[in-house]
Amino acid sequence: MKSPRFPDTIKESSKPSNFCPGCGHSIILKNIGQLMADMKIEKKTVFAIDIGCSLLAWDFFDVDTFQTHHGRTTATALGMKRANPDAIILAYMGDGGGYAIGLQNLIHACYRNENITVILANNTMFSMTGGQMAPTTLPGEVTNTTPDGVFTADKPFYGPEMLAREAHEGAYIARAAVSNPGQAYSYMKNAIQNQIDGKGFSFVEILSYCPINWKTDAEGSAKFLEKMKKTFPLGEIKK
Numbered sequence: 001m002k003s004p005r006f007p008d009t010i011k012e013s014s015k016p017s018n019f020c021p022g023c024g025h026s027i028i029l030k031n032i033g034q035l036m037a038d039m040k041i042e043k044k045t046v047f048a049i050d051i052g053c054s055l056l057a058w059d060f061f062d063v064d065t066f067q068t069h070h071g072r073t074t075a076t077a078l079g080m081k082r083a084n085p086d087a088i089i090l091a092y093m094g095d096g097g098g099y100a101i102g103l104q105n106l107i108h109a110c111y112r113n114e115n116i117t118v119i120l121a122n123n124t125m126f127s128m129t130g131g132q133m134a135p136t137t138l139p140g141e142v143t144n145t146t147p148d149g150v151f152t153a154d155k156p157f158y159g160p161e162m163l164a165r166e167a168h169e170g171a172y173i174a175r176a177a178v179s180n181p182g183q184a185y186s187y188m189k190n191a192i193q194n195q196i197d198g199k200g201f202s203f204v205e206i207l208s209y210c211p212i213n214w215k216t217d218a219e220g221s222a223k224f225l226e227k228m229k230k231t232f233p234l235g236e237i238k239k
């Protein structure tokens with residue numbers, strides 16, 4: 001059903017952003033909106049969002065949207081898919097929600113090859129709550145909870161690589177970055193197509209900017225993202 005406020009939201013480009021200037025979520029969401037329009041799936045899509053800055057997307061699209069308890073988006077999304085097998089379910093979350101509190105949901109959805117698509121924005125920290133250390137925080141990275149830099153882990157958490165080890169034959173798993181939006185678009189499209197084709201679990205991690213908690217300007221954000229790309233290689237990990 002069309003929203004009275006935003007009669008054609010996906011094509012609407014003048015809507016104010018809820019995100020901080022320079023935030024990567026806006027780029028990912030722009031891509032998701034474009035994909036829904038290009039793939040003509042707006043009427044069938046259910047958008048599932050977590051607590052964290054992803055929830056600021058609650059009214060971005062004129063599609064059915066629900067928001068869950070922190071980290072539980074994957075479990076709720078797959079329940080929605082099982083109850084509505086013809087719907088296309090896009091679950092959207094941060095690295096804190098997906099890889100810390102919600103990790104068991106992600107692993108079991110992958111292990112059971114649930115036919116949903118999960119898009120996860122990795123900005124190396126818990127951003128909405130002020131920039132605490134997350135599983136993805138880089139070695140030496142300063143956060144609010146690691147003022148002297150992270151020293152407890154010599155490597156961060158590699159979500160797509162871990163999921164790929166347990167993934168079924170039909171699963172699709174990739175990592176992209178907001179600095180390469182064309183590649184991110186194409187990987188997310190492959191993931192959604194995987195679901196449409198009924199092949200099972202699909203997952204795309206997208207390396208994303210958080211200038212507010214990184215305390216960076218535009219140039220500093222771009223540089224930090226390049227550093228992330230050296231740690232977290234981009235590419236299709238399972239297809």
Ligand SMILES: Cc1ncc(C[n+]2csc(CCOP(=O)(O)OP(=O)(O)O)c2C)c(N)n1
Nearest residue numbers: 051052053070094095096097125126127128
């Ligand atoms: C069960 C529960 N635990 C903790 C919180 C507090 N909380 C809200 S947002 C958030 C951080 C989210 O970080 P992330 O998932 O990385 O998303 P980002 O904000 O970085 O996009 C936390 C810990 C909560 N709302 N509910």
Ligand code: SF4
Nearest residue numbers: 019020023053127210
């Ligand atoms: S705190 Fe970071 S992730 Fe959240 S909206 Fe601002 S820039 Fe984006």
